[in-house]
Amino acid sequence: MEKSLSGGRFLLVTVLNVVITIFELVGGLFSGSLSLLSDAFHNLGDAFSVVLSYAAHRIGGRRQTRSNTYGYRRAEILTALLNAGVLVIISLVLAGEAVRRLLHPEPVKGDIMLLVAVISFLANLFSTVLLNHGAKHNLNIRATYLHLLSDALASVGVIVGAVLITVWQISWVDPLITILVAAYIVYESWPIIKQTFGILMEASPKLDYDAIAHDLCQLPEVEGVHHIHAWLIDENNIVFSVHVNMDDLPLSKIEPIYRQIEALLCHKYGVNHVTIQAECRRGQDEDLFYDQNDWRHD
Structure with missing residues (x-):
């Protein structure tokens, strides 16, 4: 205080x-x-x-x-x-x-x-x-x-x-x-x-999600972005999770990309905590936002 x-x-x-x-x-x-x-x-x-x-x-x-x-x-x-x-x-x-x-x-x-x-x-x-x-x-x-x-x-x-x-x-x-x-x-x-x-109610903060997806896809090795989730812990702290498509790379090469993603989201969009899930081909054709109903009907 x-x-x-x-x-x-x-x-x-x-x-x-x-x-x-x-x-x-x-x-x-x-x-x-x-x-x-x-x-x-x-x-x-x-x-x-x-x-x-x-x-x-x-x-x-x-x-x-x-x-x-x-x-x-x-x-x-x-x-x-x-x-x-x-x-x-x-x-x-x-x-x-x-x-x-x-x-x-x-x-x-x-x-x-x-x-x-x-x-x-x-x-x-x-x-x-x-x-x-x-x-x-x-x-x-x-x-x-x-x-x-x-x-x-x-x-x-x-x-x-x-x-x-x-x-x-x-x-x-x-x-x-x-x-x-x-x-x-x-x-x-x-x-x-x-x-x-x-x-x-876990409402999403006011962020430009299309711009975020575009910026992330400009990073090296990032080929796609899907299943974005964002919520607020309080009015100042944003938590963000995202799935990103990459080539089949070892963890030693993925971790530097993670740091770039975290830095971009933190400095440009004010995100405080980021969770990233790297995938190769899974989810490439899925929407930016995850629809639980699609999973239930599979």
């Missing part, structure tokens, strides 16, 4: 979110503000998210073992999916309550709402800055960062709503802000859910 994502920073962000949650729950109950209460629940989710994120980050850094030969990086993918999913569920529940409030408005104390929202915004902004760097390179940290950023934006909305309620007594602004923030969070969470689900 980078120094900027040390356990101390995760602990500080967790403590901040617990304090903000208590502060906003009390403020929301006294002011009658649904947007403050929704922000409090989001912050509670943030504290849970940060703890999970840190635990998954530690687990994901473990070395490979006999029982987990690819390591534990999927722990972070599972956590990212869980965090984003929880955000969506909380947002939908609060949006439903906001619709009820729009139909049956309730009085809101704008001055208390404003004070609590300003303090919460500053605390959320500070937490977001603490995790900003790690969010650029790690899907798990990005999901947690999104939790914190969504709360900072929600606090801005609550501040605007509090001003409108205090000055013009427009109480329906409070549930409206809740709905808008919920919609934004669902919109931002969906790409993370889609990406993590794709990784867990």
Whole structure:
């Protein structure tokens, strides 16, 4: 883990979110503000998210073992999916309550709402800055960062709503802000859910497979390429397997070709781990991608 994502920073962000949650729950109950209460629940989710994120980050850094030969990086993918999913569920529940409030408005104390929202915004902004760097390179940290950023934006909305309620007594602004923030969070969470689900389902990374086959066939002794498989361990680590047709050569001459294939896939296409199966004539007429149904029907 980078120094900027040390356990101390995760602990500080967790403590901040617990304090903000208590502060906003009390403020929301006294002011009658649904947007403050929704922000409090989001912050509670943030504290849970940060703890999970840190635990998954530690687990994901473990070395490979006999029982987990690819390591534990999927722990972070599972956590990212869980965090984003929880955000969506909380947002939908609060949006439903906001619709009820729009139909049956309730009085809101704008001055208390404003004070609590300003303090919460500053605390959320500070937490977001603490995790900003790690969010650029790690899907798990990005999901947690999104939790914190969504709360900072929600606090801005609550501040605007509090001003409108205090000055013009427009109480329906409070549930409206809740709905808008919920919609934004669902919109931002969906790409993370889609990406993590794709990784867990062994979806292929976005590579130009025709270009890869063409490049491999330009290497000396490589006559054909088939049965390509590619998948992601996490968002940064690509595993790749391929069958290549060559002349009937001894291993001492095949191994240098393997190294060329590995170097090409690593440097040009960002592949981290390559498995190569050399064949002489077998599979020459088969497709680039293996179709299991063809084998079943043979």
